[in-house]
Amino acid sequence: MKKILTLLFFVFSITCISQVTKQPNIIIILADDMGYSDLGCTGSEIETPNLDKMASEGVLFTHFYNASVCCPTRASLLTGQYQWDAGMGSMSPSRSKYSEYQGFINERSVTMGEVLKQSGYQTYMGGKWHVGNERDMWPDKRGFDKFYGTPAGGGIYFYPSKFYDRPIFWNGELVKPDTTWYSTDGFTDYAINFIENERIDKKPFFMYLAYIAPHYPLQAKQQDIEKYKNKYSVGYEAVRNARFKKQQKLGIVSNELELSPAVYPDWESVENKEQEAREMAVYAAMVDCMDQNIGRLLKTLKEQGIEENTIVFFLSDNGAGLTDFNKTPEVKIGSRNSNATYGIWHNVSNTPYRKGKQMEHEGGIITPMIARWPAGIKNKGEIIHEPAHINDFMPTCIELAGAKYPKIFNGNEIGEYDGQSFLPLIYGKEQDKERIYFWSFIGNKAIRQGDWKLVQLHEKDWELYNIKNDPTEINDLSKKEQAKFDELHAMYNDFAKEHGVRPWPLDK
Known part of the structure; x- marks a missing residue:
């Protein structure tokens, strides 16, 4: 039955995109630990005009599920499999005796880079990898022609970091950025350079751009922080309620929806209001900076004349993180020497849902997902409430590219993917409601x-x-x-x- 449904979806999708005469370029942009309501188009006061425009010119999924935490989500996104099948049941590296928890993508799985490369795509990965730290597990060993970023986890914004060992590599060679480098800008610079100078004209490309933002530590550029320095002095409740009302007005949630109970204290009881407001201001600045860089990337597509037939996806790897600490109380929050989180503000970020990262309540596993494709998506501005899943990216991109999922790869038998294409949802067709x-x-x-x-x-x-x-x-x-x-x-x-x-x- 699964194969029959996949075939039907494939035929349907090809019919819907028949006006596109060649394989589209595919870009997947992944945020790190961004909450459900942190975009303007999902309720936020944070300025995200480029992502909001993507949603108005494409479609917005309101119930797109992830795996609740970074490594498993990334493994499922790249392979189309549940994380245990791909070897990433936990974080990397886990070094477990169980193959389902080995801490890197195994040889019984193929990545989207490997599949699309076989279908004639150039492949590029930028940013945070985090699905295999050893040299033979890096992106350039798993189907990506070019790689700029950190093979390990997140946590680095200004270089070098005092707190997290995150060396930066370009095609396997260690690079040392200067002190003006900021990871969100740096990852975008290299992605743009690939599009402008390294891609082969008239050959499609697949780009996986995995930002570290807005994962802790709270570090942002001063000009971005300035925009929000007075925004959050009103406290948790006022911001959360404003987001919820905006979500209802936008149609993100129902007007009958009951907001989940708050987990933060009354603002008047908070002793250091200035510090609390500062934490959220820096977090907002990090999201804002990411949106600015996505705007730069979209502008490049337009300038290169490839905007029309490039489909761009955006989502987060999980809900907002619940971690609450300030390991550098003597330092101004937001500076390059700051190592702090925004703690209880996660409850605002995840409006209207409960819990957060690592938990399987909706606040941990649900993310908005945006898809924009001028040549292929005609129902612009549509909001899609039907659920889909992170492991659906593999079959979706296979259909977009006209690619073939291998049974054998590099001499290894490959397990089937668990996802199903969400292209029918984009075009208004219902999926299996009992999935x-x-x-x-x-x-x-x-x-x-x-x-x-x-x-x-x-x-x-x-x-x-x-x-x-x-x-x-x-x-x-x-x-x-x-x-x-x-x-x-x-x-x-x-x-x-x-x-x-x-x-x-x-x-x-």
Whole structure:
């Protein structure tokens, strides 16, 4: 059945994009730890005119699921598989004895770079890789012709970082940026240089641009911070409520939706209001800077005459992070020597949802996703509320490119992808409403089928929600809907067994 549906979607997609006479260029832009409501088009007061324009000229998915944390999400995006099948059930490197948790993309998986390269695409990766730290696991060893960025995790903005060891490489060679370098700008500079000077004309390209922003530490350029220095002195509640009202006005959420309970204290009880407001101002500056750079990239596409047949996607790897610390209290938050997070503001970033990064409640696993393609998307400005998943990118890009997913690659038998193309959703066609989605990370678990979702925090009781009626997960029905609870619980256990999902903590 899966193969039949895939074939039907492929035929449908080719029909819809028949006016495009050649393979489109494909760009996937991934933010790091950005919350659900942090864009203007999803409710924010942060200035994101370029991403807002992308949404108005393309389509905006409001229920695009990720894997709740960076490494698993990136593995699923690149391979189309659930993270355990790709070897990334946890963070990198995990060095577990279990193949599902080995901490790098395995040889039974192929990356989108490898698949599209075989279909005639030039391939480029910029930014944060984080799905294999050893030299033979880097992007240029997994299908990307060019790579500029850090093979390890995030955390670097100004160079060098005092806190995180994140060397920068260009095609395998160590580079040392100067003191004016800022990672969001630097990653964009090299991406633009590839488009302007290194791509082969009339040959399609695939670009995967993975920013570190707005992941901690809070570090931004002063001119960007200045724009927001007085914005957040009104406190958490005022900003969150304003975002929620804007979301309702934009049609991002229903007017009948109940906002999830706040987890922050009353603003009047906060002792250091100036510092708290500063934290959110710096975070906003980091998002703003990312949007500015995306604007630079889009401008380059237009100047090069390739804007029309380039499809650009944007999303985040997970919801906002809950980490709360300031390891440099003596330093001004936002400077190159600052090592702090924005803590409780995550509840504002994730408006209107509960929880956040690493958790399988909606605040951890849902992201807005924008797709813009002037030559191929005609229903401009449409908001798509149907769910889709991070592992859907592989089959979607295969259809866009007319590529073929291999059964054997480099002598290895390749497992099937788990995703399905979301092109039909872009063109107004319904997907399987009973599709099943699964999540698990460090003991946090969830399964969704249709309107029903079963979710658990590590070592806590399972919770059951009707996501259609209660998307903010307020009314737990686990004691009232026993039959549905048992059905989903059994399905989750079957899935875990099939995909090698282990109890947490791992028995190394």
